[in-house]
Amino acid sequence: MPLVSSTEMLQQARREGYCITAFNVHTLEMLQAVVEAACEAQSPLILQTTVGTIKHLGVGYVTAMVRVATEQSSIPIALHLDHCHDYGLIERCIQAGYTSVMMDASMLPFEQNVELTRQVVELAHRSGVNVEAELGKVGGVEDERIVAKEDALLADPNECEQFVAATGVDTLAVAIGTAHGMYQGEPRIAFERLAQIAQRIPIPLVLHGGSGIPEAQVKRSVALGMAKMNVATELRIAFSQSLKQSFAERPSENDPRHYMKLAKQAVKEIALDKMRMCGCVGKAANH
Template identity: 65%
Template sequence: MSLVSSTPLLQAARANGYAVTAFNVHTLEMLQAVVEAATELNAPVILQSTMGTVKHLGADYIVTAARVAASKTHVPVALHLDHCHEFEMIVQCIRAGYTSIMIDASMKPFADNVADTKRVVELAMAIGINVEAELGKVGGVEDDITVEDHEATLADPEECERFVAATGVATLAPAIGTAHGIYKGVPNIDFDRIGRIASRVGVPLVLHGGSGIPEEQVKRAIALGMAKMNVATELRIVFSDAIKKVFADNPAVDDPRHYLKPAKDALREAAKEKIRMCGAVGRAVGHVS
């Protein structure tokens, strides 16, 4: 397969009561492990990179690796730019071959968020690229974006409806009480708010801060309308812990293949767990490139 837009993947997920798992990857091994996990489970999958990862690796390198991975599997694979607030980088990634873009202007006033989002929608959706936007402020740390607890705000259902109508955005990430990073306690998700937003907004909804949310809460959020779940921090921890274990057991290891393979294997299993949690196993059936 070639890389696909995430729009039809997420529309199918919303219509059928499951979620597509979106994984932030930072190395070739992480990217390979995620696609291998999705392939084993016959599940659609979204690869994601943050602004920092694009700056670190380069959009062309990421797209090339993602295209090769997609060509070696039968499941649909989308490539998404996560939490981007720089229009120039959005253009760069679109030109490189990304199939999904998140414009994050959630830190701005509502009218400015609408204007920035609409600008990206007009650029991207004309050529079939999915556009995701955020309303409200999800707390925590995501790459170089930090939202303190006192700054986090929940999305207003009525504003969500007006926002989607005004921008034409294909997917919406409303702040509903989740946070980026690992939770210090049980996540305080506002499920009633998810239901009220979903009743007003027909587009697929995105659950940010998916690392560490208990399975029963994930399933409840999906049942209410969440069609995509983002996972980042947990993958980094699993990958790094596996590498640390190799060096703890054998400090003399100096061949990257000897510590990256266990990390890749561990990440593949973690990705499979999240795909199962989202109810996406076997959902690749019916999707074409």
């Protein structure tokens, strides 16, 4: 089936109280692994690429790989551009076939974030493309952007309500204490703040920094309105550790078809676990 916009997918997830996992992929093998996992789990799927991954692979290669994946799958798949603040790149990705984009102007003053997001909404909605934005500052490292722990800021419920009304954005990533990368200790999610935000805005909310969050905290976040959870670092770690183990055990190995197969399986297992955790297993038939 063709690529779909994530708008209706995520709206339904929020209405019905589950969450769709969105996986950042950087190689063909990682993409294959999460697609295979979603097909096995019969789960809707959001594939994501960062700006850095597009620089690494190229927009054309990404969309070609995803197009093949959709042709060979019966589950709904959306393709999302993650954490971008470049209007020109967003426009290129939409033209190339992306069905969801994120204008991340969260580092700028509120008024500028509103204006830039509104511009992207006007562009994207002409093509039926979902737009995600962010309020607050999620800590950690995402591509080349680093937000120190002391600089991370929780999203303000009043600002969230004003922002959605002013921009017409489809989904909103809200900073509630999670972080990009792996956690040094157990994350401290501001559930009360999340509940306040969810009560004020009806659109699907997005949980960034989904790697390493304990299952109980994920499920509580979903119950409070999170409809999309981003997972990146755990996939990279599983993929890399599998490769390292392969070379440690078989130093003379030189056939990528052997060690990539093991790396793919490692990523697939993580993906399956996250889908189960988010409650989207078996939901593909609903879309």
